[in-house]
Amino acid sequence: MALSTIENLKTxxxxxxxPNLFNVAINFPAxxxxxxxxxxxxxxxxxxxxxxxxxxLGVIEVPFRGGxxxxxxxxxxxxxxxxxxxxxxxxxxxxxxxxxxxxxxAHDYDSNSFRNLSxxxxxxxxxxxxxxxxxxxxxxxxxxxxTYKLYDAFPTDVSAIDLSFDSTDTISEFTVTFQYxxxxxxxxxxxxxxxxxxxxx
Numbered sequence: 001m002a003l004s005t006i007e008n009l010k011t012x013x014x015x016x017x018x019p020n021l022f023n024v025a026i027n028f029p030a031x032x033x034x035x036x037x038x039x040x041x042x043x044x045x046x047x048x049x050x051x052x053x054x055x056x057l058g059v060i061e062v063p064f065r066g067g068x069x070x071x072x073x074x075x076x077x078x079x080x081x082x083x084x085x086x087x088x089x090x091x092x093x094x095x096x097x098x099x100x101x102x103x104x105x106a107h108d109y110d111s112n113s114f115r116n117l118s119x120x121x122x123x124x125x126x127x128x129x130x131x132x133x134x135x136x137x138x139x140x141x142x143x144x145x146x147t148y149k150l151y152d153a154f155p156t157d158v159s160a161i162d163l164s165f166d167s168t169d170t171i172s173e174f175t176v177t178f179q180y181x182x183x184x185x186x187x188x189x190x191x192x193x194x195x196x197x198x199x200x201x
Contacts, residue, residue: 017145021138024050024083026153027131028096032103035096042093048173049084050135052148053183080177081133081150087161087172097158097176104129104154130154133178146185153180 024047028036058074085093130152137145157177 015140017137018140021140022050023134023136023138023144025134025136027133028100029103029128029131029154031128032099035099039092039096042088043085046086046088046093047083048086051081052135052137053081053150053180054079055183078180078183080156080179081153082175082177084173084175087174094158094161094174097155100129100155101158130181133180149184149186150178150180151182151184153178 023044026043028039055076055078057076060072060074062070062072064070087094131154133150133153135148135150137148139145155176156179157175159175159177161172161174163172
């Protein structure tokens, strides 16, 4: 096979994927849809940093004679997802995230009890506390290069906002860490990519 050239690199890379071109959409649970109405498009506008989450496929090592080990695939796990937000004057985005955690586990409840919550809600009046998150990596023309969907996400950590007289020429920001069940790469907001589409994308 011939050695690759600069022209091969330029053809393959194109203009490259840019980490500062992205869009984040967070759907709040059905039980607190009023938060989505209040926050509106501020999530997308004020989210200054995010990531495409990591994934890990575990390894099971089976010992064999002579100290040898056979490695077989184990379980797949997904890393936490963290987003960084610029703080608006009204603290609307941070307030919405705090309200979401309060919806899951209010501080005025007994310390060992949770609200009557479920994944999807049901006839018994259970309220869903999960919501999906869409992370869209964009091309330079604003079209979507790839969409990643985090299923059944919920916040587990809302960071502090540091205040100091020494802080000048800066705007406050904070991070929110989410847990979720799994992630898919999508060809649009709903359809998972198959292997053919992954290769063609």
